[in-house]
Amino acid sequence: MSAAGGAPLLSLDGIGKRFRGVIAVRDVSFSVPDRAVVGLIGPNGSGKTTLLNIVNGVLSPDQGEIRLGGAATTGRRPSDLAALGITRTFQAARVFRTLTAMQNLFVPLLHQRALDRGPARRRAADLLAFVGLERHADRVASELSGGQQRLLEFARTLVTRPRIVLMDEPFAGVHPQIKTTLVRCIRETVAQEGASFLIVSHEVPDLVAMSDQMVCLVEGAVAARGLPAEVIAQEKVIDGYLGRSDA
Numbered sequence: 001m002s003a004a005g006g007a008p009l010l011s012l013d014g015i016g017k018r019f020r021g022v023i024a025v026r027d028v029s030f031s032v033p034d035r036a037v038v039g040l041i042g043p044n045g046s047g048k049t050t051l052l053n054i055v056n057g058v059l060s061p062d063q064g065e066i067r068l069g070g071a072a073t074t075g076r077r078p079s080d081l082a083a084l085g086i087t088r089t090f091q092a093a094r095v096f097r098t099l100t101a102m103q104n105l106f107v108p109l110l111h112q113r114a115l116d117r118g119p120a121r122r123r124a125a126d127l128l129a130f131v132g133l134e135r136h137a138d139r140v141a142s143e144l145s146g147g148q149q150r151l152l153e154f155a156r157t158l159v160t161r162p163r164i165v166l167m168d169e170p171f172a173g174v175h176p177q178i179k180t181t182l183v184r185c186i187r188e189t190v191a192q193e194g195a196s197f198l199i200v201s202h203e204v205p206d207l208v209a210m211s212d213q214m215v216c217l218v219e220g221a222v223a224a225r226g227l228p229a230e231v232i233a234q235e236k237v238i239d240g241y242l243g244r245s246d247a
Contacts, residue, residue: 085163
């Protein structure tokens with residue numbers, strides 16, 4: 001992984017969002033360096049998923065600006081942002097259940113007018129092997145376990161060689177072996193393909209171990225940001241999210 005001080009790939013400046021007068025995200029500013037993993041933590045309802053939805057264009061912010069590689073992306077459609085290099089996984093894995101695992105990996109390429117099927121098939125096969133699903137290439141996704149579907153969704157985000165992957169609770173409810181595979185794949189993707197990751201997770205110890213930087217949201221605002229060990233030691237994070245031990 002990169003050093004925490006790497007050049008910003010994704011930057012958020014003063015992002016705000018309201019829903020019927022309720023403030024979901026308030027004046028959020030932070031950046032994701034190139035070739036880095038940034039962990040996003042906070043209590044339920046603190047605006048983490050809303051923020052991911054804003055970054056990948058599902059929602060438009062009411063205020064603030066987002067830049068990818070220095071270029072403004074605020075208000076762009078998810079399909080446009082995917083073409084620019086922003087991909088996404090969700091809290092519940094989203095796969096095309098009637099398609100095979102291999103076919104699922106072709107979906108992000110369908111918009112390409114002149115698709116070269118040979119390299120595309122090799123890329124898909126390599127990614128299925130990368131996440132350990134090579135023996136399931138011809139199985140329809142509905143026949144895969146929940147953990148395998150999560151791995152398939154992750155592999156699909158990598159097909160287009162994204163610049164940054166947004167992940168929403170990737171470790172929630174999965175078998176420890178699936179979690180180990182995901183952590184390995186994330187680290188290797190950073191090292192080998194140069195992608196960055198912005199990961200929302202309540203699995204704080206795992207996120208601390210794998211992140212270059214960490215951001216904590218409390219009540220829609222940034223309570224702390226910086227090196228993971230420093231963030232989780234801050235009073236505002238302990239009081240607003242982690243809680244205190246009785247020992």
